[in-house]
Amino acid sequence: MRRKQERQGTAFSLLLLGVVFAMTIPCASPALGSEPLGDLDLRLTLVGLETTTASDGSVAGGVARIEATLEAAAPAREARLRVLRPDGTAWLAGGRPFDPGPTAWTRADGGEALVAADGSVALGARETVRAVLEIPLEGAAVHEIVVEVAGRGARGSLRTENVLRVALGVPETDAEEDDEYVSFPVEVRP
Amino acid sequence: MRSGRPARLLTVVPLLILAFAALPARANWVATGTFLYEDREQDLSGFTGVISQKPVRFADVEIVSNKKVIAKGSTDALGAFSIAVVDSSVRSIQVRVLTTTGYTSDLFVRVVSGKSTAYAALSSKISNHDPTVNVNFGTMVVEVGGGGEAFNIFDQGVYGADYVKALKGSRPSQLITFRWAIDAGVTVSYTSLGICYLRDTAGYDDGPILHEWAHYVMNYYSAASNPGDVHYLSDCNQDIRLAFDEGRATSFGLAVRRHFGMPGSNVYVRTDGASGPGHALNAYDLETPSEYFCPGDTSEASYSRAVWDVGDGPSTTDLTPGVDEDHDRLALSDVEVWEVYTGPVTLAVNTSTESFWDGWFDPAVANGYLPEMRDVFGFYRIEFWPDGNEPNNTTAQAPLITANGGTWALTYFYDPDGNGEGEPDADLFRLETVGGASYTIQTLGLLSDANTSLEVLDADGVTVLASNDDRALDDPSSQIVWTAPRSDTFYVRSTHAPDYGIYGSYELQVTSP
Numbered sequence: 001m002r003r004k005q006e007r008q009g010t011a012f013s014l015l016l017l018g019v020v021f022a023m024t025i026p027c028a029s030p031a032l033g034s035e036p037l038g039d040l041d042l043r044l045t046l047v048g049l050e051t052t053t054a055s056d057g058s059v060a061g062g063v064a065r066i067e068a069t070l071e072a073a074a075p076a077r078e079a080r081l082r083v084l085r086p087d088g089t090a091w092l093a094g095g096r097p098f099d100p101g102p103t104a105w106t107r108a109d110g111g112e113a114l115v116a117a118d119g120s121v122a123l124g125a126r127e128t129v130r131a132v133l134e135i136p137l138e139g140a141a142v143h144e145i146v147v148e149v150a151g152r153g154a155r156g157s158l159r160t161e162n163v164l165r166v167a168l169g170v171p172e173t174d175a176e177e178d179d180e181y182v183s184f185p186v187e188v189r190p
Numbered sequence: 191m192r193s194g195r196p197a198r199l200l201t202v203v204p205l206l207i208l209a210f211a212a213l214p215a216r217a218n219w220v221a222t223g224t225f226l227y228e229d230r231e232q233d234l235s236g237f238t239g240v241i242s243q244k245p246v247r248f249a250d251v252e253i254v255s256n257k258k259v260i261a262k263g264s265t266d267a268l269g270a271f272s273i274a275v276v277d278s279s280v281r282s283i284q285v286r287v288l289t290t291t292g293y294t295s296d297l298f299v300r301v302v303s304g305k306s307t308a309y310a311a312l313s314s315k316i317s318n319h320d321p322t323v324n325v326n327f328g329t330m331v332v333e334v335g336g337g338g339e340a341f342n343i344f345d346q347g348v349y350g351a352d353y354v355k356a357l358k359g360s361r362p363s364q365l366i367t368f369r370w371a372i373d374a375g376v377t378v379s380y381t382s383l384g385i386c387y388l389r390d391t392a393g394y395d396d397g398p399i400l401h402e403w404a405h406y407v408m409n410y411y412s413a414a415s416n417p418g419d420v421h422y423l424s425d426c427n428q429d430i431r432l433a434f435d436e437g438r439a440t441s442f443g444l445a446v447r448r449h450f451g452m453p454g455s456n457v458y459v460r461t462d463g464a465s466g467p468g469h470a471l472n473a474y475d476l477e478t479p480s481e482y483f484c485p486g487d488t489s490e491a492s493y494s495r496a497v498w499d500v501g502d503g504p505s506t507t508d509l510t511p512g513v514d515e516d517h518d519r520l521a522l523s524d525v526e527v528w529e530v531y532t533g534p535v536t537l538a539v540n541t542s543t544e545s546f547w548d549g550w551f552d553p554a555v556a557n558g559y560l561p562e563m564r565d566v567f568g569f570y571r572i573e574f575w576p577d578g579n580e581p582n583n584t585t586a587q588a589p590l591i592t593a594n595g596g597t598w599a600l601t602y603f604y605d606p607d608g609n610g611e612g613e614p615d616a617d618l619f620r621l622e623t624v625g626g627a628s629y630t631i632q633t634l635g636l637l638s639d640a641n642t643s644l645e646v647l648d649a650d651g652v653t654v655l656a657s658n659d660d661r662a663l664d665d666p667s668s669q670i671v672w673t674a675p676r677s678d679t680f681y682v683r684s685t686h687a688p689d690y691g692i693y694g695s696y697e698l699q700v701t702s703p
Contacts, residue, residue: 033416033439161469165372177305182303188329
């Protein structure tokens with residue numbers, strides 16, 4: 001009797017799995033679609049984070065090591081990088097605009113990138129270059145670091161950017177996650 | 191008789207219990223309120239800086255007490271809810287709205303985190319609630335960075351479902367899942383196996399969200415043979431299957447915004463989600479053909495714009511309301527396009543713009559408007575119609591081509607009944623030669639899927655004297671350098687080499703020193 005119940009339970013589970021499968025898997029060909037990219041595509045990855053603490057133990061600042069990966073869909077030249085705040089102004093370090101200096105680009109395939117003395121880089125079509133940036137961070141906060149790349153292509157100026165959020169000494173969001181939900185508090189408004 | 195009573199009681203009592211259980215129990219209090227979410231408005235530059243409040247529509251709502259659900263319902267089109275709660279206890283209560291639609295019978299949308307858990311927006315706690323007192327939780331707003339992104343994605347899914355309802359009469363009955371988290375490490379959105387995986391920074395990028403949603407819808411209701419891979423708007427030489435599927439996803443996704451009259455419905459913009467105005471990674475506009483202009487159907491940008499033109503009109507809520515392009519005389523219902531996607535396109539082996547074109551004129555659909563369609567697609571040099579030399583499929587029909595007589599603009603497209611739907615084509619030309627003279631016969635300027643193959647035929651029109659498929663390994667155009675064995679009439683035959691498509695435009699040229 002118990003074995004029969006187990007079999008029924010298994011059958012029910014399989015049926016349930018079948019229903020879930022039918023609800024979530026499209027019947028037609030599962031072609032892989034993705035979003036189109038522009039002439040330049042910049043990706044940022046946090047590869048290191050150093051934190052400095054104040055005498056009272058609180059987080060005073062730090063340095064974010066960011067790997068910037070730049071890919072060109074079509075040939076691009078004079079591509080230069082800037083580190084910005086979200087409002088478009090220069091990133092600040094010690095109250096002054098932060099200058100990351102000439103960017104040391106390397107080609108993704110290990111070869112040497114074509115880098116000019118001013119740190120700008122030229123890329124061929126579908127070429128990828130990488131650089132590691134060290135960005136100073138001041139104070140405990142979620143730092144939004146915007147990295148902009150501008151250059152020139154066959155059809156004129158090119159520009160793109162990306163952002164990296166670095167949580168230093170504070171949680172990235174005020175969400176609470178358990179097995180059921182990622183919960184955010186709501187604001188009551190009149 | 192008496193001995194029958196206990197037996198009857200045994201039957202009646204459980205039935206009465208069941209009957210009472212089935213009766214609707216009295217609601218002790220009613221929970222009301224409204225959920226809104228903050229939306230970041232966009233234009234071609236990224237964010238405009240305007241943050242508006244929009245209703246969290248048709249989402250699941252739960253009344254909870256110490257994490258236990260004591261009543262459930264859903265929001266309406268305005269984000270409002272009114273839920274009767276059966277309750278007899280003094281307790282602390284909260285209300286939460288979810289990115290799921292389990293309590294709306296015909297809606298199947300959910301947004302989950304990287305760990306597959308749904309998002310919730312949770313009110314503050316009301317302690318010691320008297321179960322006889324109704325509660326109005328007020329207007330609760332899910333903020334930017336505080337869950338607003340997840341509810342914006344959810345709202346796009348609801349809009350998408352209602353767009354499908356407008357096209358076919360009912361919302362999709364298949365669950366669509368958007369998987370998004372602010373820190374999931376996804377750098378490019380994609381869709382696979384019924385799940386749209388969204389870029390970490392895409393929470394407010396309605397165009398890309400709907401692009402992925404459109405992939406899901408097309409995978410389910412239509413067909414796609416997209417080989418996948420990274421793709422670029424500026425790539426004018428895409429695989430025709432990818433160009434069609436990606437261009438279709440952009441145009442169909444933005445058609446949702448157009449249908450609901452949203453401003454700037456023609457704008458596709460990717461952002462990095464940073465605070466404040468701007469922050470576009472890249473953007474394009476379905477109404478500005480000079481941007482990313484590529485001739486032929488090997489460009490997702492060109493297909494997206496052409497099919498957009500079929501459905502837009504002066505009243506479209508684009509960046510230039512009230513006007514439309516000169517080449518675009520169509521403003522047809524989106525149902526016409528939907529019928530093609532869900533009809534003839536599903537039968538195509540390699541889905542491409544060719545499948546769409548033939549499907550449009552397929553007798554089962556017969557959408558018509560051939561001159562207008564030629565104007566729209568021809569603007570992007572997608573030329574799926576016979577050239578001026580047709581019919582020239584046989585030696586008897588072959589027009590005379592002369593050496594050094596210039597180039598001939600041709601298409602691979604045969605339409606014997608003139609209904610707009612094409613067939614495979616062969617282009618034959620008669621060549622009068624001088625014995626011993628050298629002739630260079632070549633195809634140039636290949637557009638769309640024109641993958642040429644050339645032959646020189648003897649005077650009998652059958653014997654192949656010379657041929658060439660690809661002039662080089664990575665160049666599908668053809669070139670024959672041939673010395674005429676005698677002065678006579680020979681034939682040049684041009685056919686489409688085996689490929690994913692059968693149509694395309696090209697030029698033919700014969701020169702002799």
